[in-house]
Every structure is written in C-alpha cells, then in structure tokens.
Amino acid sequence: MLDDRKLAVLRAIVEDYVSTHEPVGSKALVDRHNLGVSPATIRNDMAVLEEQGYIAQPHTSAGRVPTDKGYRLFVDRLSTIKPLSVAERRAIETFLANTYDLDDVVSRTVRLLAQLTRQVAVVQYPSLTRSSVRHVELVPIASERLLLVVITNTGRVEQRAIETHHPVSDEAIAHLRALLNARLDGCWLTDVPDALADLPEQVSVDERALATTVLSVLLESLVEKHEEKIIIGGAANLARADLSQSLRDVLEALEEQVVLMRLLGEAGDPSSLTVRIGTENPHEGLRTTSVVATGYGAGDQAVARLGVLGPTRMDYPGTMGAVRAVARYVGQILAGS
Amino acid sequence: MLDDRKLAVLRAIVEDYVSTHEPVGSKALVDRHNLGVSPATIRNDMAVLEEQGYIAQPHTSAGRVPTDKGYRLFVDRLSTIKPLSVAERRAIETFLANTYDLDDVVSRTVRLLAQLTRQVAVVQYPSLTRSSVRHVELVPIASERLLLVVITNTGRVEQRAIETHHPVSDEAIAHLRALLNARLDGCWLTDVPDALADLPEQVSVDERALATTVLSVLLESLVEKHEEKIIIGGAANLARADLSQSLRDVLEALEEQVVLMRLLGEAGDPSSLTVRIGTENPHEGLRTTSVVATGYGAGDQAVARLGVLGPTRMDYPGTMGAVRAVARYVGQILAGS
C-alpha cells in the first residue's frame, strides 16, 4: 500500500511541518531532504498519501499538512524516541537534586517538564490507592473538632477535619490513635476497610461514637473519595503555540481535574508511553492538542502518571524522550525515599 | 480644577468603556447618560480631561479611553463598591458550604472568585508566620529517614523529610516528639526559635545529633523558608479579556510565585481593599492588568490575602464587591474551624 518512499515522504512532511509550522510543498521537500527523485514524483506520492488520509491541504494551492492519522503513523512507525542531550540530562539532575518532600518533587517535576518540552506539563500526585499507611495521627484542634492526618509510604500526607459534635477526652483520642496505628501500620490503603471493619466493637461504649465517626471519615477520605491531585505548569507555553482552535477552550479544559485525569490516565500500560493525538483525545476542547504521558513510580510499580500537552504539531520524538527520562528520574527519587 | 460635570463625564466614560470595550465618543455619551448638555460641551470637558491625563485617544478620530490615572480617580472618588446580588450571595454560600479541610476551602474559594468576577482569581494559603503550633509529629519512614509534620491552628499541615544519616531508635523519636510537643503546643510560629533554642542541651548525648538535625529542619521549614503557597484559578478568563499586551506575558507572570506574592501583598492595610491599576503594578508583564486584593482571616486578624486579576478595563465596583464579600465569608468559615 505504502512503499518505503511514501513513508519517507510522510516522515519528511511531519518533520518539516513541525519545524516550520507551515504547509510543506513538493519542491521544499526535495530541497531539504535528499530524496533522489523529482518534485513531480513526490507530488504523485503525496496524492496517494492524501487519498489515504495521512495528509491534507488547508486549501487548494497550499502545501500539505499531516492529519491526526498521519501523526499517528509517524509516531507508531516512522520515528524513534530521541535520547536527551547532555545538557538536558544535567538540567534534570540539578532540578531534582536536593528535594525535601513530596510537594517539592512534584512541583519541581512539573516545572522541569514544562521547561524541557516547552509545553504544558501535567503531573499527578502519587495515587493514594496504591500506597500503604505509614502513620495515622489524630489531633484535637478545638473542643469538638479533630484533625485526622494520614501519612503514606509515598510521603503523601492526607488531612481531614472531623466534627465530633460532643467533647472528647484526650485519653479517648490517644487510645483510638494507638488502636488505629496498630491496625493500619503498613496496611495497603485498599485493605483499610477490611482492617477496620470491626473497630467500633473493639472499643468501650464511651468511645464507640467517636470511633464510628472517625472511621467513617477515614474511609470516606481515603478510599471512597478518589481525589487524585494533579498540578500543571508551563501554561504560558500555550500562548506561543498558537493553536488554531481557541486557546480558551484549552485553558478551560486544563482547569478541570476530571479532564486532566482522563488525559493522563485513561488507558494503557502504566509504564509505557501513551501518545494521544488530536481527536483521539477524550475532550472537546483538546481537538488540536496531543498528549504524551507515562506512568512513574518507585521501582517497577507505577504509582501515578505524568506527561505533557501541546499542539498536535509537536516534536514527538523529543517530547517522548523528555517525558520518559523525567519519569525515570522521578521514579528513582521516589525509590530513594 | 475638575468641576462636578467633568467628573460625571469621566465616570460615564469609564462605565461605558468597561461595558462596550470601545472608545467612547461625545455623542454616545449624551445619548446614554442624560447629562443635560450638548455633545459640544462634553467635547470641551473631554479636552480638559485629556489634557490632565485622565483619558486618551487611541488615534485622532476615535473616542476616548480612560488612562490608568483615570481609572485611579474613578476607583478613589467616583464609584462605590457594588453589593452582591442575591444570586451571587447564594452562590457563595452553596460554594463554601460543607468544606472539609483547608485545601477544600482554598480551592473552592479560588473557583468561586473566578466564577463571580469572571477573571483570574488568586488566593494565598493562610500564612504560617501568623499561626501557632497545634501539634508536631515525627514519623519514621525509612531506617535513616523521618517525616516531620507540623499542624497549625489554621488547619494547615506542613511536612518535611529529614535525613538522619544514621539509624535512630523508636524511643529516641518518641522522646523527641514528646519534648517538641510539650515545648511548642500553642506556640506562636514566630516564637518557635526562642522556644527551642536550648533544645539540644536538654536531651541526652545519644539523642543530641538527632535533636540538632530535626531542629534545624524545623526552623528552616517553618520560620526561615517563607514559602507562602498561592493558587490561581480561572486562567481561561484571560483568553476572553483580549489584553492588548501579549497574553503570554501575563500567563508567565502568573506562574511565578514571587510575582503573585507581590501582587497580592506588597502594601496596604491587610483588611482593606487594595486596587492596583495597570502600571501601578510591580511587574512588567502586567502593565495592562489590574489587581483587586484584600486580606482575609479568622476574626479581625488577617492571615492571608486573596484577590483577582483582570484587564485594567474591568468592572471595578463589581469586582471589589465580590472580592470583599468572598473574603468575609471565607473569614467566617475559618473562624468556625
């Protein structure tokens, strides 16, 4: 169907279009890539590529532009992930050196990704559901108000206020805290409900109301409420990449957590690179953007995802290389914790 | 210098320009506001206003547009803060009802502000320096690694990883934790250094190294490192408000914490509204934007600031009303905690 030369032409079109941002014509192609044939031959090939839907003309007398389908073929078969330059590697190292806590790691990562790719970076906090409990703390902050703090092995700290509706003694709190820690230490978050199912029966009648309240809040906040936190950075890069579509739609999409979640995580093996191009995207406002994402985490197990978003006309090999490299580094850092 | 009618003309120009986004001419003015005089008279007034720098013409044959100085006079003397509509009040109440924790309050507030004003909302987390310590927690997360968690009375939770560089016994940790809590409970954050100055001498030799390390991290993270957290929302509203200046500059400015801090907090009484118009702004890229900000907090004492940013051509009375109302509501919520 598509012989080698036609594929080479498609690759050349994608590369040229990405670098010039202008529709590329047959003459420009033979000039810039030594294809060894004449423009007329290229035109024939282009006609075939267009017929098959890999490229398109914005208008009759213009050059060709890759379609989403064209980019897809390019990413799948015509390109190889570009390794980072020495300078880029060094940038990663200096950026991520000396991180103090999880917030630090995540916020630096998002800045780093945005800077390396010159696009919008999206980083998800390590998921709660794939972590285990390191410590539970219960602190009185008012006579009828407690603060529940859960610390996970990924270094994430989850907090939640609890209204007791009646005064609670410090002893009761201490007792419950000890009990919770004894039961939950090292416990996989998804196993928390089972581990605590019989908690109210284990405590004295006096403390039962408290235990029930705390338990419900704990379960609600950790297990049922999958509030996966996501942060973005480099939104200013959007302004540079004049998207044909209204930039506003994209900005709006980026403000919705739900959309971001689906962008990063919808499908795919957590540890391999996912590329979603243009209309392959689940969201209306992101028809002219592509997302390159991957999982990251301590060791083999991916605990969350990160990636970048940019115009469909992006440097896929370079972006993929940067995303993969950053994910690996961050994984190492987390593993070191 | 400026008689009443000239002021009325300036007010009318600001109001019309804000609502139409187009330079306003003398004829349009007398049509839309019953000023009781002819266009020619208005033209004379306009000439004076222009001479004094309150208005300007984009080009010779166009109407007038307020200058920053004109907006300033409008805000200071010609407008009254607009109270919110019933619908808006209800929106605030439903938005801020049932908030669980500080993150919740802040993230809802920023969305609320962005929605009410249709501009970019900026909310600072309650400052650490004006809070007191509620509880200190010290949790081992690896053999040579601890997590230090400080909970403040504003409900904020600060965390920091600590490398001990040698194994530490659970007893030593428990002892230090108890000591820290005894010393710091209720302690004003700014007083922490004094309260702990002699800590290393108070513990046994075995624990001294640990105590010193923990102490330095604690001081560094809470007192010296004024990392005031700020979040923004409604960036998509920027796209609607086509700024004459490159939108990119604004987006870039909004990504820098430092700039945001200065925007919100540079000057002024914490509890009164601050309006900074166009070039009054400290930052280059924000020459065509204005900021309306105020302090908020539990009770009388402001613990942080919030505000919105939009084009200089914004509805000042409405925006000021919304910002003030939201700040008050949030203050009430925090006071209830």
Add this chain to the structure above:
DNA sequence: CTTGGCACTCAGAGGAGAAGAGTGCCAAAT
C-alpha cells in the same frame, strides 16, 4: 459658559490587481 455648524483627520472596510506558491495532469523518457 454653552451650542450648532463645519472642515478635517484617520482607522477600517472593501475591492482590484499582481505575485507567488503549489497543484494536477499529460505526454515523453527511462
């Protein structure tokens, strides 16, 4: 001080024409 009249200016819209890039197709060459 206000007003009507009037000449003047200038941005923006609309149109015509020229330039140029790029295509599609055909017939000849390999």
Add this chain to the structure above:
DNA sequence: ATTTGGCACTCTTCTCCTCTGAGTGCCAAG
C-alpha cells in the same frame, strides 16, 4: 510501470487604492 519536465490552473496573500463614517477641534453666535 514508474519517473520526469512542462504547463496551465487555482487559490491565498500582499499591496495599493478609495470610500465611508465616526469623532474631533475650532469658531462664531447664543
């Protein structure tokens, strides 16, 4: 059967032009 040069054709884009209309500034009269 593929490749190639030639050529006519199609559009966009740029520039230049004119025309229109909003809005002004100024002046002399009220």
